[in-house]
Amino acid sequence: MIGRAVIWWREERRARIRRRPVGGIPRRGPAPGLLEATAPFVRAVYAKEMLEALRDRRTLLVMILLPAVVVPLATLGIPYLEQRQQRGFQTATPAVAIVGQDDGLLRLARATRLILPVRAADPLRALRERRVLAVVRLPSGMEAVIARDGQVRVGIQYDASDSESTAARGKVVELIAKYSREIVARRLQVRHLNPADLLPVLVDERSVATQRQLSGLLLAGILPFFIAMLAVVGGMAVAVDLAAGEKERGTLESLLVAPPRREAIVLGKFLAVLTASMGAVIIVVLSLMLSLRWGYPYLLTSAGTLDISLPLGTAAVLLGVALLFAALVSGVQLAVSIYARSPREAQQYVTPLYFMIVLPAMAVQFISELAGRGWVYLLPVLNTFFAFRELLLGTVNWGHLLLTSVSCALYAAVVLKIAIALFSREAVIFRT
Structure with missing residues (x-):
């Protein structure tokens, strides 16, 4: 591709010579503009860099394997393991040391099988050694106090650093609550009162959120994070290799003496970084949507009725904003790589x-109260994630979206201009 561009440049140079004025009379035919003359070189540099990037296994790993494999594991594997653990806690009958005596409570414990009451000579030592998962201390004379319509206080000891012990504590609390309700029911029966008299007002609550809004809330919590991560990681290896890597290999000098202008070289490299970044973003969006649509509903809902979907129009606008965001990130990474002396130094700059x-x-989901303020959509990076949140929740403000798009485009143009300026300085290119 570089060879064909050089041939085109030579032919164009001969054509310009033929169009020079002869005897004061200019030849007909307009001279090519800067964009027209630069475009072939941009395409040539872009094709060369993309070909080299695709030959690199790291690029394929980050662009395809990482979003296609890691994202489903993170969104489905971790919730599955957590849900499996919770089901294990619910079905298990933890051993609990009982200190004191109350026949009614022990009878209810055996009937409900919430806990397995045991006796221990040293309850605290048994708890530390995990022979029991909790200790229940019943006050002396508990049955007599309850028979006199009195109130007692039961102590529970557990290990808050142990998830099984914490789950056992929850079952003990549930058991004591059941026992208290039984006692209250007997007392009311003796007084010929209805238990409903204790709750004169009942609450009937219903959510008016649609399936679309619920799925949007779920997506708004995780999709912007993955887009941000892959926008950076997707183009990081390519950006570091295209400038700092060529410095280390000594191949940048041969490119600098070629006919393409410095602007064309930087634009071609920038487009290669942007392609890698957006490729990773598109794959992560598709991978996440497929994972959530087919797997997540059955993990989080008993009936599997949550409809995870993203309308085509919303997806198109989302990817458009992501493209501008990726352009900003790619420009910063390329500028840093041009400035760095070596790939190692570039990696140190890009990691922060x-x-x-x-x-x-x-952080966006924790500062959602700022979403209605216009100035937020002028802040780089933060504006993109607020725009993503509005798109996914279905509360799009087109003014906010316009501010985000224009500001991202301007920031990307400024960063690209800085990258071109750095690439045009010999002191930066050849510094050691």
């Missing part, structure tokens, strides 16, 4: 960028 972008993506 990952956290500077991913952390706002995680």
